[in-house]
Amino acid sequence: MSEAIDYSIFVGTSEDGLAQMSLAIDGIDCAACIGEIENGVKALPGVVRARLNYSTHRLTVAWSEGTSPDRVVGQLEALGYRAHPFAGRAEESEARHARWLLRCLGVAGFAAMNIMLLSVSVWSGNVTDITPETRDFFHWISALIALPAAAYAGQPFFQSAVRAIRSGRLNMDVPITIGVTLALGMSVVETAMSQPHAYFDSAIMLLFFLLAGRYLDHEARRRTRATAGNIAALRGEMAHRIGADGVPVLVPVQALQPGDTILIHPGERVAADGVVASGLSAVDESLVTGETLPRALKAGDHVYAGSLNGEGALHLTVTAGGENTLVDDVQRLLDGALAEKGAYVRLADRVARLYAPMVHLTALVSAIGWLLAGAGLHDAVMIAVAVLIITCPCALALAVPAVQVTATGRLFRAGLLINAGDMLERLAAVDTVVFDKTGTLTLPEPALALPRGADPDMVALAGRLALSSRHPLAGVIAARAKGPALERVTEMSGQGIEAIIDGRRARLGSLSFCDAIAPSDLPADASLIAFRHGEKVLVMGVAQALRPDAREVVAELKARGLDVRILSGDRPAAVAPVAEALGIVAAEAGLKPADKIAALDALKAAGRRVLMVGDGLNDAPALAAATVSLSPASGAAVTQAHADAVFLGRRLWPVLAAVDGARTAARLMRQNLAIAVGYNIIAVPLAIAGFVTPLVAALAMSGSSILVTVNALRAARPGRKEEAVGDDGATGEAGALTEVAA
Amino acid sequence: MNVLVYLVPLALLLGLGGLFAFLWSLKSGQYDDLDGAAVRVLSDDDLPDNARPSSTAPERHRS
Numbered sequence: 001m002s003e004a005i006d007y008s009i010f011v012g013t014s015e016d017g018l019a020q021m022s023l024a025i026d027g028i029d030c031a032a033c034i035g036e037i038e039n040g041v042k043a044l045p046g047v048v049r050a051r052l053n054y055s056t057h058r059l060t061v062a063w064s065e066g067t068s069p070d071r072v073v074g075q076l077e078a079l080g081y082r083a084h085p086f087a088g089r090a091e092e093s094e095a096r097h098a099r100w101l102l103r104c105l106g107v108a109g110f111a112a113m114n115i116m117l118l119s120v121s122v123w124s125g126n127v128t129d130i131t132p133e134t135r136d137f138f139h140w141i142s143a144l145i146a147l148p149a150a151a152y153a154g155q156p157f158f159q160s161a162v163r164a165i166r167s168g169r170l171n172m173d174v175p176i177t178i179g180v181t182l183a184l185g186m187s188v189v190e191t192a193m194s195q196p197h198a199y200f201d202s203a204i205m206l207l208f209f210l211l212a213g214r215y216l217d218h219e220a221r222r223r224t225r226a227t228a229g230n231i232a233a234l235r236g237e238m239a240h241r242i243g244a245d246g247v248p249v250l251v252p253v254q255a256l257q258p259g260d261t262i263l264i265h266p267g268e269r270v271a272a273d274g275v276v277a278s279g280l281s282a283v284d285e286s287l288v289t290g291e292t293l294p295r296a297l298k299a300g301d302h303v304y305a306g307s308l309n310g311e312g313a314l315h316l317t318v319t320a321g322g323e324n325t326l327v328d329d330v331q332r333l334l335d336g337a338l339a340e341k342g343a344y345v346r347l348a349d350r351v352a353r354l355y356a357p358m359v360h361l362t363a364l365v366s367a368i369g370w371l372l373a374g375a376g377l378h379d380a381v382m383i384a385v386a387v388l389i390i391t392c393p394c395a396l397a398l399a400v401p402a403v404q405v406t407a408t409g410r411l412f413r414a415g416l417l418i419n420a421g422d423m424l425e426r427l428a429a430v431d432t433v434v435f436d437k438t439g440t441l442t443l444p445e446p447a448l449a450l451p452r453g454a455d456p457d458m459v460a461l462a463g464r465l466a467l468s469s470r471h472p473l474a475g476v477i478a479a480r481a482k483g484p485a486l487e488r489v490t491e492m493s494g495q496g497i498e499a500i501i502d503g504r505r506a507r508l509g510s511l512s513f514c515d516a517i518a519p520s521d522l523p524a525d526a527s528l529i530a531f532r533h534g535e536k537v538l539v540m541g542v543a544q545a546l547r548p549d550a551r552e553v554v555a556e557l558k559a560r561g562l563d564v565r566i567l568s569g570d571r572p573a574a575v576a577p578v579a580e581a582l583g584i585v586a587a588e589a590g591l592k593p594a595d596k597i598a599a600l601d602a603l604k605a606a607g608r609r610v611l612m613v614g615d616g617l618n619d620a621p622a623l624a625a626a627t628v629s630l631s632p633a634s635g636a637a638v639t640q641a642h643a644d645a646v647f648l649g650r651r652l653w654p655v656l657a658a659v660d661g662a663r664t665a666a667r668l669m670r671q672n673l674a675i676a677v678g679y680n681i682i683a684v685p686l687a688i689a690g691f692v693t694p695l696v697a698a699l700a701m702s703g704s705s706i707l708v709t710v711n712a713l714r715a716a717r718p719g720r721k722e723e724a725v726g727d728d729g730a731t732g733e734a735g736a737l738t739e740v741a742a
Numbered sequence: 743m744n745v746l747v748y749l750v751p752l753a754l755l756l757g758l759g760g761l762f763a764f765l766w767s768l769k770s771g772q773y774d775d776l777d778g779a780a781v782r783v784l785s786d787d788d789l790p791d792n793a794r795p796s797s798t799a800p801e802r803h804r805s
Contacts, residue, residue: 031781054778095774102768110761114754134746141750 005238005250007069010085018048018062021069024233025057026082033081040079041072056226058086085252086233094222101215104153108208111149112201115142116698119201123695126196139191139198146200150184153207156214170356178360179388180206186385197382202389202697209398209705217401220408224417228646231417231633239271240264242315253305256318264314266470270307274316276300281312286438286616291570306617306636311471351673363387366688383690389697390687391680395704399672402712407665410716414657415648417633423644426628427658428666429609433557434600434626436614437568437578438544443650444615444634447545448476449526451519451538458538461501462531465489465508469497473527473542477508504534511539544574546581553652554582560659563608567596569618596622613655615639630655661715668715672708679704 007021014020025037034052037059041050046066052059061072069085076083118138125135154177161173180203187198239256240248240263248263253271256262261277264270270283282294285307294310297303303316367384371377408418418424435441450459463481466474468489489499496509507514507530514530516537522528526541547553557564566587568575579587588599600622603610612619612626615635623629624642631643640646647654683700686692692700772779 031784034778034782035785052778053775054781055775099768099773102773103765106761106764106768110757110764114757117753118750137746141754145754 005070005073006255007073007085007252009252009255011069014049014062016062018064020060020062021072022086023059023061023072023076023083024086024230025052025059025076026230027080028052028054028057036079037076037081041075044071044075047072055223057230058226059083084233086229091222091226091229094218094225098215098218098222101156101211101218104156105208105211105215107149108153108204108211111145111153112204112208114145115201115204118142119694119698122196122198132194135196136191136194139187139200142198142200143188143191146184146204147188149204150180150207153204153211154180157207157210172356175356175359175388175391176206176210179203179391183385183389186381190382193378197694199385199389199694199697202694202701205698205701206389209701213398213401216405220405220412221418224408224412224419227412228417228419228640231646231648237269237271258318260318262316262318264309264316266309266311266313267475268309270303270305270309270316272305272316272318274303274318276303277315277317279312279314281314282310284308284310286570291438293571304617359388359391362391362684362688369688370690379690383688386690386692386697387684387687390683390692390700395672395676395679395701395708398705398708398712399676400669402709403665403668403672403715406712406715407661407668411645411654411658411661414661415651415654416630416645416658416661417648418645419641420644423628424662424665425669426609426644427611427662430562430611430628430659430662432563432565432603432608433611433613433655433659434565434567434603434622435584436612436616436619436622437566437575438570439615439634440613440619440632441550441566441578441582441652442544442546444632446473446476446527446542448480449522449541449543449545451521451540454538454540455536458531458533458536459540461506461533462508462538462540465497465499465501465506465531468499469508473529474508476542477529477540501533506533507531544578546578547650547652549651549653551582553656554584556656557659558583562611562659567591567599567622569593569596569616593618593621597625600625611659630658665715668712672711675708675711676704679707 011019011021027033028037031054034054037052038050041047041059041061044063044067047061047063049062050059059076063072073083073085118141122130122135122138124130157173157176157180160171161177164171164174183199183203187200187203190198237253238250239253241251241256242248242261242263256272262271262274264279264281266281276297276299278299280296280298282296283303284294285291285304297314302319303314363384366387367380370380370383375383404424407424411418448459459477459480460482463477463479464483464486466477467481467485469478469491486499486501489497491497492509492513495513496507498505498507500506509530511518511528511530514532514537516530516532516539518528519539522539522541522543526543529540529542531538531540554564563586564582564584566575566579566584566589568587568589569591570589572589575587575589579585591599596619600610600612604627609627611628611630612623613630614623615632617636617639619631620636620639620642623631623639629643630645630647631640633640633646633648635643635646645658647658679700683692686696767773
């Protein structure tokens with residue numbers, strides 16, 4: 001490419017003063033790639049460091065001089081990898097948070113092990129012949145370890161509890177904080193009074209278990225987000241910005257400012273919202289509105305990011321920068337839909353809201369009860385502490401995140417990236433699935449439709465001719481080319497292209513240009529392209545093709561009792577055949593974004609919980625309005641940002657996997673909550689009755705936590721139902737679907 | 743019980759040693775790329791270039 005590329009906004013400075021850049025790399029599929037990439041990049045002059053992170057598929061390159069960012073990208077391309085620079089500032093802070101959680105976990109783990117060492121001696125000594133002096137000595141050492149460790153490792157909970165109380169709410173962290181603080185405080189008092197029982201071990205172990213859950217939860221989400229970030233970066237959205245000297249320079253869209261002028265070549269995707277400054281063309285706005293027919297443009301018209309330019313070059317004045325390319329009314333609808341969504345309360349939060357006051361009340365009531373029954377103040381407070389420790393929502397706090405982590409990991413392997421933590425709960429409750437058509441049920445790129453008996457040689461020849469055209473539809477035909485592009489091709493603007501092949505004139509273009517008649521056996525919604533070579537004529541159609549497994553997935557969704565519908569922004573003529581092919585009765589076409597929201601609201605008003613699957617910019621508000629939403633990775637960036645999960649690949653299968661995975665996960669979550677509550681029903685009366693010693697507390701706590709965690713691991717296995725579908729092989733498709741899962 | 747006077751500090755020191763080793767490994771980025779660590783052990787990056795099997799040739803990669 002002769003045009004210069006300006007990647008400067010991605011280049012930072014490393015700690016030792018070198019220029020540094022991170023790149024997302026596509027195409028890494030084996031361990032040998034690591035050495036290949038690192039050594040290949042290090043071979044460039046001036047490169048000091050190149051380190052590939054195999055988990056996230058990110059490469060960090062640092063260089064002193066002599067290398068420019070586009071040479072690094074070029075070198076990687078020469079090695080066979082697609083690479084795109086990356087600016088992940090949000091992820092940097094997330095990585096720091098993960099490391100902090102891990103540090104807290106390490107400190108809590110160290111403290112828990114050492115205190116347990118001392119506690120076991122005390123427990124066995126208490127029933128044999130430990131001297132009070134030795135016991136006190138052990139308790140003081142425990143305090144010495146526990147107090148600083150809790151002060152450090154408890155920070156994630158303390159901070160969150162303070163935040164919650166400040167905003168007038170109660171969350172799980174409030175009883176945790178109160179429980180830990182009270183247990184530690186009372187234990188110090190006990191030790192000072194030379195009493196036999198202290199709860200240092202319980203308090204620290206509690207922190208350890210909870211931190212483990214929190215770290216796992218955070219890591220799962222971080223990994224998903226890293227992959228989603230790679231997808232966004234690898235779209236490699238670039239724009240030709242016209243500089244002050246009139247020379248176009250290729251820049252990343254993030255570098256665009258309002259007022260910049262950009263050049264859109266024929267067949268290119270529009271990089272940013274803008275107004276046409278000069279040029280004539282038509283744009284395919286299927287990603288924006290779902291409409292598949294092109295819209296004609298002239299100077300002064302608005303163009304939206306994501307539209308596909310037709311056959312004329314355009315000069316565009318950017319109205320919104322790269323990060324903010326959303327149409328006004330879509331944004332307005334989106335804000336409204338998002339505000340409404342905030343009403344959903346997570347299962348764990350609902351339990352916490354109920355649970356936290358109950359815990360405190362029970363502790364208080366048992367203390368007062370024992371006081372009234374004639375026990376001393378000291379005994380009453382100790383029992384209250386035991387109640388707090390026993391009820392501390394250790395198993396309860398692990399119950400939901402542990403399932404979420406395992407289920408998210410399983411869906412990740414199935415090609416689903418989950419944005420929202422509570423997505424699984426909402427998805428499990430869904431009873432209606434609404435699909436967008438263009439790009440969701442159909443593939444994002446159109447496919448070639450040939451009439452019956454088409455000559456393959458003619459198609460291949462048309463493909464070679466199409467290689468010379470920049471028309472968006474030409475790319476589909478060009479994929480069939482066998483051999484290199486033809487020479488001396490002339491382009492007739494708005495009609496087609498012409499060349500001489502084997503001494504005879506060949507033309508590719510509109511029907512009238514090639515003097516052809518439309519055949520009757522092409523799909524009704526196809527755009528027609530004719531090819532004439534001498535006397536032979538071939539008319540081809542370019543149409544949206546269904547995703548390869550769309551039919552089976554829709555049938556499976558119906559088999560699970562879900563109501564499947566289509567809401568499309570495309571013409572009724574284009575929607576009807578798709579709906580018919582998939583066996584979907586409820587299909588509505590020609591809907592604007594506001595109509596889609598209205599349709600969803602009507603469904604919700606009827607008590608339905610809706611899963612919305614869509615990819616276009618016009619779907620973004622509907623995705624936000626639905627109970628839960630999915631978007632394919634090929635969708636518009638804004639749409640993905642508002643979807644609860646993004647799925648990868650050409651197949652629709654991840655949608656089905658998501659529904660199944662969510663149902664399994666929700667069942668396990670409920671089981672886990674039942675285990676946690678059941679444990680409390682047994683343990684709390686014991687604690688109130690005053691039978692709980694530190695030994696019993698430690699056993700009960702670790703026992704219930706391990707039980708809940710082991711149960712959560714079941715979410716990682718395919719459910720029995722799913723296996724049965726794969727095994728009986730009654731339908732070939734179902735077997736194929738399971739194969740994709742593996 | 744005089745043995746406790748040095749055994750307990752010894753146990754604590756060992757534990758602290760483990761903790762600092764963990765914090766150091768965390769700080770030096772050893773937990774940043776767990777999958778990579780598992781496969782990097784297989785690469786012969788300690789051999790001179792000419793002694794290496796030709797597995798790093800770019801042509802090999804595209805399968």
